Structure formats: C-alpha cells, structure tokens
Amino acid sequence: MQRILIVEDSKMVQQVLRHLVSQYLSVPVDFAASLRESAGLIKNNKYTLALVDLNLPDASNGEVATLTLRCGIPTLVLTGSIDEFKRQQMLEMGVVDYVLKENRDSYTYAVKQLAQLLGNQGTKVLVADDSQTSRTMMRQNLERLLYDVEEAEDGEQAYEKLLADESIKLLLTDYAMPKKDGFELVKSIRSKRGRDSLGIIGISGSGSQSLSAKFIKHGANDFLTKPFAPEEFHCRVMMTMEQLNLIETIKDSANKDYLTGLYNRRYFYQAAEQKVAQQSVLSLAVIDIDHFKQINDTYGHQAGDEVLSFLSNKMASQFDDALMARLGGEEFAILFSDEDQDAAFEKLDELRFSLSNIQVEAAGQFISFSISAGVAQLQQDEELTDLINRADVALYDAKGGGRNQVVIHQ
Numbered sequence: 565m566q567r568i569l570i571v572e573d574s575k576m577v578q579q580v581l582r583h584l585v586s587q588y589l590s591v592p593v594d595f596a597a598s599l600r601e602s603a604g605l606i607k608n609n610k611y612t613l614a615l616v617d618l619n620l621p622d623a624s625n626g627e628v629a630t631l632t633l634r635c636g637i638p639t640l641v642l643t644g645s646i647d648e649f650k651r652q653q654m655l656e657m658g659v660v661d662y663v664l665k666e667n668r669d670s671y672t673y674a675v676k677q678l679a680q681l682l683g684n685q686g687t688k689v690l691v692a693d694d695s696q697t698s699r700t701m702m703r704q705n706l707e708r709l710l711y712d713v714e715e716a717e718d719g720e721q722a723y724e725k726l727l728a729d730e731s732i733k734l735l736l737t738d739y740a741m742p743k744k745d746g747f748e749l750v751k752s753i754r755s756k757r758g759r760d761s762l763g764i765i766g767i768s769g770s771g772s773q774s775l776s777a778k779f780i781k782h783g784a785n786d787f788l789t790k791p792f793a794p795e796e797f798h799c800r801v802m803m804t805m806e807q808l809n810l811i812e813t814i815k816d817s818a819n820k821d822y823l824t825g826l827y828n829r830r831y832f833y834q835a836a837e838q839k840v841a842q843q844s845v846l847s848l849a850v851i852d853i854d855h856f857k858q859i860n861d862t863y864g865h866q867a868g869d870e871v872l873s874f875l876s877n878k879m880a881s882q883f884d885d886a887l888m889a890r891l892g893g894e895e896f897a898i899l900f901s902d903e904d905q906d907a908a909f910e911k912l913d914e915l916r917f918s919l920s921n922i923q924v925e926a927a928g929q930f931i932s933f934s935i936s937a938g939v940a941q942l943q944q945d946e947e948l949t950d951l952i953n954r955a956d957v958a959l960y961d962a963k964g965g966g967r968n969q970v971v972i973h974q
C-alpha cells in the first residue's frame with residue numbers, strides 16, 4: 565500500500581498542498597507540521613515518499629529530512645532559500661530533489677513530482693556503460709527516482725536486453741563501449757522499438773558537443789554531457805519519461821474506449837486483421853449484455869455504466885491473453901488466438917456462469933445481469949468481417965434461444 569508523508573508547518577501552504585494532492589495524487593497522504601509529529605507518523609506508518617519543509621518550528625536545520633532519509637523514505641525537499649553549500653549538503657544527504665518555495669507553481673511542481681515518482685515504481689531502466697563506476701553512479705541516481713535499474717556493460721548486451729524485454733522503458737547509453745558503440749546501439753534498437761515504446765538518453769564525454777547532436781540524429785530523445793549535475797540528470801530523465809507517458813496517453817485515447825479501458829472498434833478491427841492474416845487457429849466471440857436497456861431504465865444510466873465497466877474488468881482479468889474490445893453500446897468482441905471454437909466456448913461459458921452468481925453494486929443497489937455470446941472459428945481463407953458476421957449470427961441465436969447462453973456458429 566502506497567502512502568505519502570508531507571511535512572509543512574505553514575497552515576496556508578498546507579492548504580495549497582492539500583488542494584494539489586486531491587488533484588494529482590490518488591494514494592493516502594498524511595500531513596505533519598513538526599518534526600515531533602512526523603516522527604510519530606513514521607513510527608506507525610510505512611511511507612513510499614516524503615515531501616518535507618526544511619525549516620520547522622522544532623527543527624530549523626533540515627532535521628526532518630535526515631529523519632525521513634534515515635528511515636529509507638525517498639524524500640523531496642521544500643526550502644525557502646538555497647545556496648551552493650545547502651545544495652551540496654542536500655545532494656550528499658541523498659534527497660531526490662529540492663523545490664524552492666517561490667509561488668504556487670513551486671508547490672504544483674512538487675506535487676506533480678510526487679505523482680511522477682509514484683509512477684516510476686516498477687518502471688525498468690537500462691544503463692549501458694562499460695565503466696562500472698559510471699553505471700553505479702547512474703544506478704544510484706535512478707534508484708533515488710524509484711526506478712528499477714538494469715545494467716549492460718557493452719552495446720551488444722544492451723541491444724539483446726532491450727529486444728528481449730519490452731518492459732524496459734528507458735535506455736541511458738554511453739558512447740564509447742566495446743562490441744557496439746552508443747550510436748550503433750541507438751540506431752539498431754530504434755529500428756525495432758519506436759519512440760512510443762522506449763525513451764533514450766545518450767551520454768557523451770565533455771568537449772564532444774558533436775556527439776550529443778549525433779545521438780539525437782540517430783534517434784535518442786535527449787543527451788547528457790559528462791560531468792553532469794544530479795539535478796540535470798534528474799530533469800532530463802523525468803522529461804524523457806514524461807514524453808513517453810504522453811505518447812502512451814495519446815495512443816490510448818485514440819485506441820481505447822474511455823469508459824471501459826478496453827480497445828475500441830477501430831483498433832480491434834486493425835489488430836484482428838493482422839492476427840487473422842498470421843494465424844490459422846483462432847476463434848472470435850461477440851458478447852452482448854441481456855436486456856441492458858432495462859438495467860438503464862431501472863437503475864439509471866450511471867449504474868448501467870458501472871455494469872459495463874464491471875464486465876470489462878472481469879473479461880480483462882479472465883482472458884488476459886485475448887484481444888478484447890468494446891464494439892459499441894453493450895456489445896463486446898474477443899479474439900482468442902490459438903484456440904478452437906470448443907476451447908473458446910468453454911472459457912466464455914465459464915464467464916457467463918460466473919456472472920450469473922454475481923451482483924454488481926452500483927448507485928447503492930445490487931444489480932444482477934447476464935450475457936449472451938456467439939462464437940465462430942476462423943475457416944480457411946475467411947475474411948475477418950465474415951468471421952464477425954458468423955459470430956453475430958450465433959449471438960442472434962443465443963438471444964433467440966432465451967439469452968444467458970453461449971452459442972457456437974454451425
């Protein structure tokens with residue numbers, strides 16, 4: 565369970581922060597106004613992150629940051645002023661970042677940082693560098709930002725890792741490496757993994773500005789020139805990941821249904837066309853909620869929406885390998901790869917049966933509902949539209965046969 569601690573003694577700033585937290589964070593947040601209060605909260609809770617003011621009535625020299633860091637809580641610092649000595653001191657202490665309290669924008673920045681750091685957890689980053697010292701330094705900086713870090717000691721190894729593991733979302737690569745240099749690595753991996761799947765930051769030595777430009781030309785999103793300040797490293801990594809997340813959001817809004825999070829009809833047809841062209845054994849199901857109009861009429865449209873979301877989540881958890889979409893209204897499609905119609909039937913009937921024993925709680929009421937489904941197996945040289953039409957015919961038979969059933973197209 566994730567939880568955040570915010571330590572700030574000014575009532576006015578706390579109020580601003582509380583408002584921003586409600587806007588940007590969806591995890592529980594505790595507020596403290598002193599070192600003493602913070603210590604009490606830390607004793608009784610496990611915190612994922614902390615945002616702390618360095619100047620508190622009972623601790624005016626950043627003692628609260630020392631406490632949170634000592635307890636292993638990644639910490640962002642709010643400070644009224646900063647000079648080189650203080651900056652060095654904080655970086656040496658290992659704070660994630662510091663935010664100067666200037667205006668409302670500073671607090672927005674700080675809370676957005678918390679949100680992004682929460683999102684970083686579980687995100688894999690690969691560091692490719694032949695120098696163990698550089699890798700360790702970057703690992704420490706990245707772990708401070710809560711990333712999961714992997715290492716490669718040459719370009720070839722990095723390439724293999726990136727190809728084998730699509731869940732690596734960011735590559736930090738040095739230029740001079742054995743087997744495959746940084747440019748070759750960026751060029752070759754870019755042809756396999758686009759800007760929507762992998763962020764790349766090239767790292768070059770000092771006095772080699774042309775290398776930085778070359779990294780960008782080969783497909784990197786950004787670059788860093790050694791030696792770099794931890795703040796610059798932090799900003800460039802966070803900015804590159806922000807770009808990647810933005811592309812993901814845009815892709816999702818084009819391909820997914822807003823209400824259920826399942827793919828939409830357009831994406832489903834595109835992706836299903838590809839599968840039909842590649843695979844010989846596959847089955848397609850069209851699912852429809854029975855008497856859905858009645859659910860809307862009885863419980864309201866909002867409750868109807870909740871039933872649609874409930875069914876979508878159930879389908880997504882039960883058929884995680886299948887391609888699924890909301891075709892429109894209360895109609896869904898599922899494409900089962902490598903499954904014949906009997907195997908698909910078994911799975912759908914299991915879903916149908918499990919739903920008949922469940923009540924969805926929506927708008928303070930308990931709603932029962934059932935589904936009907938039609939299944940068809942791909943025949944030789946069959947087009948996707950014909951396959952869908954046959955599944956539709958089977959669905960029609962299921963409705964005609966009394967609903968709450970799965971029918972295979974014969």
Ligand SMILES: Nc1nc2c(ncn2[C@@H]2O[C@H](COP(=O)(O)OP(=O)(O)OP(=O)(O)O)[C@@H](O)[C@H]2O)c(=O)[nH]1
Binds near residue numbers: 854858864963
């Ligand atoms: N709540 C909600 N309702 C929707 C949405 N899209 C379509 N509907 C409703 O879904 C209902 C579909 O009704 P019908 O096509 O008559 O089908 P049905 O009542 O399920 O009857 P059968 O399919 O014959 O069992 C209509 O009342 C639509 O207004 C949506 O996004 N949310």
